[in-house]
Amino acid sequence: MKKIIxxxxxxxxxxxxxxxxxxxxxxxxxxxxxxxxxxERRPGKVGLVSGGGSGHEPLHGGFVGLGMLDAACAGEVFTSPVPDQMIAATKLVDDGAGVLQIVKNYTGDVMNFEMAAEMAAAETGVEVVSVVTDDDVAVQDSTFTAGRRGVGVTVLLEKIVGAAAEEGRDLAAVAELARKVNGNGRSMGLALTSCTVPAAGKPTFEIGEDEMELGVGIHGEPGRERVPMASAKEMAQLLVEPVLADLPFGSGDGVIAFVNGLGGTPLLELYVLYHEVRSILDQHGIGVARSLVGNYITSLDMAGASVTLLKADDELVGLWDAPVSTPGLRWGA
Known part of the structure; x- marks a missing residue:
């Protein structure tokens, strides 16, 4: 293991x-x-809190700032934060309008955020609402989950809901928007290599030089199947077609198309993959309203990528375009 630690x-x-x-x-x-x-704090603004295990940077701490999150809890690598962290975050961001928790669907995260919400309400009286993301179409249940995993939609949701909170929408409206975004987005990923957790000192799983894991989770969880290595064009088909079939997306729909690197794949290759994804969408008559390409929800040093498609109406596109200033995303501010 070679790490800068x-x-x-x-x-x-x-x-x-x-x-x-x-x-x-x-x-x-x-x-x-x-x-x-x-x-500067804004009395009357809904507070947005998220978090999860470390190792997925810039998620979540890199999305704290104007137009996105107000606070993020950092668990140990690939380990859920504990309720005490979440309670502390809730107190830090409570400005009198309640707090929305954005929770990826992993058993530890869901359980601990629920516990924290109850404890924070009991201690301070603050109203806390949780919205769970579960956009991964790869498998129904996986390691660490009951139901689908929360992956790439989480990034898009934090941006869009963050803009709505900046506008001054109330807690009920912000939570309903978060549910709308989650319901309109789907994701699928693949891994070319494993990742190495510092405390473990060895790869999470073994994979052959001529293989890739289709539908991998962001902690290295198994996906749909182990398949032969393929071209970027073939990878795009393997990622996009299950996403399109699951919602489904139809001709004339507009989407926010998100090609995400898992940490060990160069941006050069992600642009190649985005071109192939765009070609498939063109063939289906699906327009790309906005796009995002880069490493935003990673898995340490894993080589691989995921594709997220979010059906985007005028409201969602407008909120996506709103100013944002965080370490991970910045425009218009």
Missing amino acids: NDPDTVVADALLGIEEAYPQLRVDHENKVVYRGD
Whole structure:
């Protein structure tokens, strides 16, 4: 294992020190491992909190800032944050209008966020609503989940819902929008290599040089099947067609098309994949209203990619275009 770390046991704490120093607009509660906004508070604004295991950067801490999250809880690598972290985050962002938790569908995350919501309500009286993302079409149940995994839609949801919260929408409206985004998006990924968790010191799974894992999870969980290595054009077919079949998307629909790298794939290759994805969408008569290409929800050093398609009406496109200023996404601000 070759990693730029000091000690596997302190890698998350050390990274949070670097995040705080690199982005002066952010603050870090190091005791609770919570990244939160350092700009002026806005009484009456709905607070947005998310989080999960570390190793998926820039998700979630890299999406804290204007137009996205107000706080993010950083668990240990591939490990859910604990309720105490989530309660601390809730208190940090509560400005009197309630708090929305954005939770990826992993058993530990869902359980701990639910517990934190109940405890925060009991302690402070703040109203907390949770919305769970479950957009992965690869498998119905997988390691760490009951039901589908929450993956790429989480990024798009945090951006769109973040814009709505900045507009001043109330908690019920923001939560309903989050459910709409989750319901209108689907994702599928594949891995060319495994990843190496620092504390483990070895790859999470073994895969042959001439193989790829179709439908892999962001923690290295098994997917649909192990298949022979393929061209970018064939990969795009394997990723896009199950997504289109699941919702389904129809001719004339507009989408936000998101090609995401899992951490170890060069941007050069992601652009090749995006071209092939776009060609398939063109063949189906599906227009691309907006696009996003890059490493946004990663799996440490895993080589691979995922495709997320979100049906986007005028409201969602407008919220997507709204100003955002975070370490991971920035435009219009």
